[in-house]
Amino acid sequence: MDLLFPIEVDNLAELTKKCAYCGGKGKDGDTSCVVCGGDGYVMVKEPVKECPLCEGKGRYGGKKCSVCEGTGWDKVVG
Ligand SMILES: [Zn+2]
Numbered sequence: 001m002d003l004l005f006p007i008e009v010d011n012l013a014e015l016t017k018k019c020a021y022c023g024g025k026g027k028d029g030d031t032s033c034v035v036c037g038g039d040g041y042v043m044v045k046e047p048v049k050e051c052p053l054c055e056g057k058g059r060y061g062g063k064k065c066s067v068c069e070g071t072g073w074d075k076v077v078g
């Protein structure tokens with residue numbers, strides 16, 4: 001077992017969620033994702049909830065969601 005993001009071991013891992021804006025790729029087109037900074041993941045606070053506006057998609061009306069800032073999650077750390 002050699003997981004990059006172990007799910008059961010570390011509390012921090014539970015709060016690391018895939019960036020909805022870039023779909024976890026870390027890129028938005030040709031440039032680094034402005035939401036996650038190229039990591040492909042964002043940190044969120046508990047309780048983790050999907051963004052009510054974009055429903056976890058990170059985009060709303062073809063643009064970056066203004067509620068979750070493109071993360072797809074309701075409460076983002078930092
Ligand atoms: Zn991203």
Ligand SMILES: [Zn+2]
Nearest residue numbers: 051054065068
């Ligand atoms: Zn949103």
